[in-house]
Amino acid sequence: MEVNSKTIKCLLEGHGKFIKHAEEAKRYYENRNKITREGTNIYKDPNTAEVNPLRLADNRISHDWHRLLVTQKIGYLLTYPPTFDIGSASANDKVLQTLGDDFPEVSAALGVDASNCGVGWLHYWRGNDGTFRYHIVDPTQVIPVFSDRLGSEVVAVLRCYTQLNPETGYIEEISEYWDDQKVRFYKKNTNGNYAYFDYPEIGEEMVHKMGAVPFIPFYNNGDHMSDLILYKDLIDAYDKVVSGFANDMEDVQEIIFVIKNYGGQDKTEFMQDLKASKLIKVDNEGGVDTIRAEIPYEARGAFLDRIRKQIFVSGMGVDPDPQQFGTASGVALKYLYSLLELKAGLMETQFRKSYAQLIRAICRYHGMSEPAKITQTWTRNAIQNDLETAQIAQQSMGVISDKTILKNHPWVEDAESEQKQLEKEAADGEKKQEQYRFPALNQEKPPEADPDE
DSSP, X not given: OOOOHHHXXXXXXXXXXXXXXXXXXXXXXXXXXXXXXXXXXXXXXXXXXXXXXXXXXXXXXXXXXXXXXXXXXXXXXXXXXXXXXXXXXXXXXXXXXXXXXTXXXXXXXXXXXXHHHSEEEEEEEEOTTSOXXXXXXXXXXXXXXXXXXXXXXXXXXXXXXXXXXXTTOOEEEEEEEEOSSEEEEEEEOTTSOEEEOOBTTTBSEEEOOOSSOSEXXXXXXXXXXXXXXXXXXXXXXXXXXXXXXHHHHHHTTSOEEEEEEEOSSSHHHHHHHHHHHSOOOEEEEEEEEEEOOOOOHHHHHHHHHHHHHHHHHHTTOOOOOHHHHTTOOTHHHHHHTHHHHHHHHHHHHHHHHHXXXXXXXXXXXXXXXXXXXXXXXXXXXXXXXXXXXXHHHHHTBTTBOHHHHHHHOTTOSOHHHHHHHHHHHHHHHHHHHHHHHSOOTTSOOOOOOOTTO
16 A cells, blocks of 8 residues: 555544544543533533632542443453463463563553553564564554455554654654555654654664564454443533532531621621621611521432442443342352453453464464464453352363363463373372382392391
């Protein structure tokens, strides 16, 4: 594909809507909800710009429902990242070493990006030391170019970002166009156009030799949609009601005086008389009444309870209220996690395909043949009945393979290591049995008794 300034501008123009939604989801993930960004006093009249004198309090209380639901899903699905089996123990070890210690953290970060933005992006490259390197990329920087086929294959990626030029002190807009063979570098000039430029120590373009476009999308679901859209309006309503309740609590502490035929001059004199002598001057047939607003606590409480429940239903999460759990166990616990499991399953379906691309990229890098089949084992991080799971594993012996049983046993984290340990213990046990049945032939015989003694 021929890439020029017009191509880059066209791709960036279509990316604007995605950036808007992604940044909004990130703000909610950071608990910077709409109510905290509404500007001036929420009780200000938009026509007259005057604030209601009875509404002086202006609390803005946001709630981190979005972060809670995203953290639930990522903790449930990716606390224990998947393990991979490509059919060879040595190849499995090579893949595991290449993924390294950062794999769990990177997997969780991809899950957060996908939940917020609808997609997380992983970039892999050849490090300066010759090792396979990979890391996440901000989704707002990445614009995919898809093929015309139904499979929606990513045939190229345009990555756009800003960086400081240490020589000029100005912020520059850089674009990188990656395909399956090379990357080309562009910079926005003073005319607003993008032109080739020499990237430091690289040049205008570079052949990456990764065998494919070195960017992998990790989609949140089949619709490539953020989680926030499912319950954003509910969060805004909850924030507004709680903030209004806090404002009422603060405002009603002030007593409103209703004065008929006041004998003083102004409100300053009125307050001075009230403070000094606890008396108020009124004319004939005058009087003073007081008003204190009543707060509809029960109605608001019922409304908030309903909104809270709907947030967890629409967000497909687990309400952490202890009253929801009680003494639940076994099947009851699975029921509590049913909605979360559905949502996590949709993400797992998308992530499986993306992880497979990563494993094949690692195999290509190390000169190994790309596996036709990659077995992925996923472990949920949920409250469970370990006794029940262990009993199921024991009853499955002879029905399914021992390797599958080990992978699903609640106490086993690494099935490969556990299998090796079992084989070692079995070999040691056989050795001890052999020594018991056949004593060593070179063992010294006890001295024979002297018949004369």
